Amino acid sequence: MKLWIMRHGQAHAMADSDPQRTLTxxxxxEVREMAIELIDQPLEAILASPYTRAQQTAAEVVDVIGYRRAVATVPWLTPDDAPMAVLDFLAERSEKELLLVSHQPLVSQLISxxxxxxxxxxxxxxxxxxACLQLDFAAAGVAELLSLQAPAELRR
Known part of the structure; x- marks a missing residue:
């Protein structure tokens, strides 16, 4: 499986609640700039956190790459979810190429x-x-990190 992991774009600091924070x-x-990296990737699914900023990020990716399927909203991609729980959910997935749209600290802990x-x-x-990782199956310590890029790196 080729697993893409994206952190949401920059969000407003204030909202009625953390899940309601929106992208600036x-x-x-910056999401649109990074999404260009996903053009021509054969994504079979995009899974996103239910938080507004992650949903907006996924929507921007869909628009840029012309993705024709619905984004799946999953409750296990929020900032404080356990990386091991995400791994358990990934073990049940059959896609060969998958994008997760989530938050810190989950994204960096999941990569680790x-x-x-x-x-x-x-x-x-x-x-x-x-980030892009290659793994034969979802398990701790088996993935190869193929790339990890931030928007600032694209502007050099």
Whole structure:
């Protein structure tokens, strides 16, 4: 499986609740810039956190890449979910190419768990960062990190 992991774009600091925070104009732009990396990738599914900023991020990706399926909203991709629980859900997936749209600290902890077998590795995931991992099956410590890019790196 090729697993893409994207952190939501920059979001407003204030809202009635954390799940309701929306993307800023810059957040929309940085997601669109990063989504270009996914053009021509044969994504079979996009799974996103139910939080507004993750839903908006997924919608921008869909628009940029011309994705024709619905984005699946899953409750196990929120900021405080356990990376091991995500791994359990991934083990049930059959897709060969999958995009997860989520939050910190979950995204960096999940990458660490997949690559190193623990959650202590340091994988910086600025807003709208995109990581690509290759794994034969969903288990701790078996993935190869193919790439990890932040929007700022694209502007060099």
């Amino acid at each position: 104009a810059r957040g929309h732009q 768990l997949l690559v190193e077998g623990n959650r202590q590795g340091h994988y910086p995931m600025a807003t709208a960062s995109l």
